[in-house]
Amino acid sequence: MAAAVVATCALAAACSTNAPDAAKADTGGSTTSKTIVLVPKQTSDPFFTAAESGAKEAAGQLGYSINYVGPTTADAAGQVTTLESALQSHPAAITIAPNDPDAVAPVLKKAMEQGVVVSAFNADAAPDARQFFVSQASDEGIAEAIVDTMAEQTNGQGTFLLVTSTATAANQKTWLNLMKPYIAKKYPNMKIAQIIPGNDDPATVLQVTSSYLSAHKSDTTGVWVIGGGMSGAVRAMQQLGIDPKQMPVAGLCIPSDVREDMHAGLIKNCVLWSPADTAYADVYAIDAMIKGTYPESGNGTLDAGRLGTLQIKDNVVEVGDPITFTADNIDQYKF
Incomplete structure (x- = not known):
């Protein structure tokens, strides 16, 4: 939601899996850099500050900064500017959670041509613009959990508003593409009436939810939020005199x-x-790359330190299973 320059051409075989030309290119970065550039969707999001802390933990163990x-804010143009600037310092690697995979692809390819290791996390980049993607959990598991947690509250039926993060985020598109057939098969009486971007921001989620419910209050069963800012949907309901206990809010949350x-x-x-x-x-x-x-x-x-051995399939590193938060366990999570 980390820039690295490949140290030597001995990495050519590893780099060639997704970007065959990158390993052959002249190295434009430092062969001695130990800096990994981590580019979040937006720096102010607590989700990504938690990611920063996890990256720093591993970096400390492996000798990187x-x-x-x-x-x-969640801005693709801002990410492009950040990446262009980061390349000037010749880092060892860049890792990014793209707001728009197409927008950042050219500069990521440029980084690989310069010998920088490029990865994506949380949301994938174009496959030919990174060497691997670190998936927080299986996309199927995430999509099914999003649906199931709402279905539990609505007896598997109803009409729903769905608020995404940004319209261009690859992970959002993937989950939606998996949710739709899963709903049709398992919960045929559930229907997504409209999909609206919320920009990972409570204020934006409040605005778009309020606008939609003002016109569709009587025929809306619940609201899915699958980007950041779920609290904004609750505030919107309260402002409109809707009880969130009667019109559930579910999905992904911070x-x-x-x-x-x-x-x-x-x-x-x-x-x-x-x-x-x-x-x-x-x-x-x-580090392995x-x-x-x-x-x-x-x-x-992949030997991943305290996480143990992780599976890699088609250059996707899978970290684990999604977590369902409830009042009983949410205080265990500090981000």
Whole structure:
């Protein structure tokens, strides 16, 4: 939601899995850099500050430093500017959670041509613009958990508003594409009436939810929020005189954003994963790529420190399963 220059051409085989030309290119970065540039969707989001802390934990164990830089709001143009600037310092690696995979692809390819290890986390980049993607959990598991947690509250039926993060985010598109057939098969009486971007921001989520419910209050069963800012949907309902206990809000959430509402019983459950673990695994994968121990085929395993052995399939590193937050466990998560 980390820039690395490949140290030597001995990494060519590992780099060639997704970007065959990158390993052959002249190295424009430093062969001695130990800096990993981590570019979040937005620096101010608690989710990504938690990712920063996980990346720094792994970096400390492996001898790297983390440069956490990016736009303050979910802005693709801001990420491009950040990446262009980061390349001037010749880092060892860049890892990014793209707001728009197409927008950042050219500069990521430029980084690989210069010998920088490039990865994506939380949201994928174009496959030919990174060497691997660190997936917080399986996309199928996330999509099904989003649906199931709402279905539990509505008896598997009803009409719903769905608020995404940004319209261009690859992970959002993937989850939606998995949610739709899963709903049709398992919950045929559930229907997504409209999909609206919320920009990972409670104020924006409040605005778009309020606007929609003002016109569709009587025929809306619940509201899914699958980007950040779920609390904004609760505020919108309260301003319109709707009881969130009667019109459930569910989906993906940031614990710090929903903690108060969850303890008040206004949100029953929501789903996410550990951003710290995702970024921690990312740094271990970057280290493996730099050292030439990342599997050349893009399939195999990764020794990921305290996370143990992780599976890699088609250059996707899978970290674990999604977490369902409830009032009973949400205080265990501090981001």
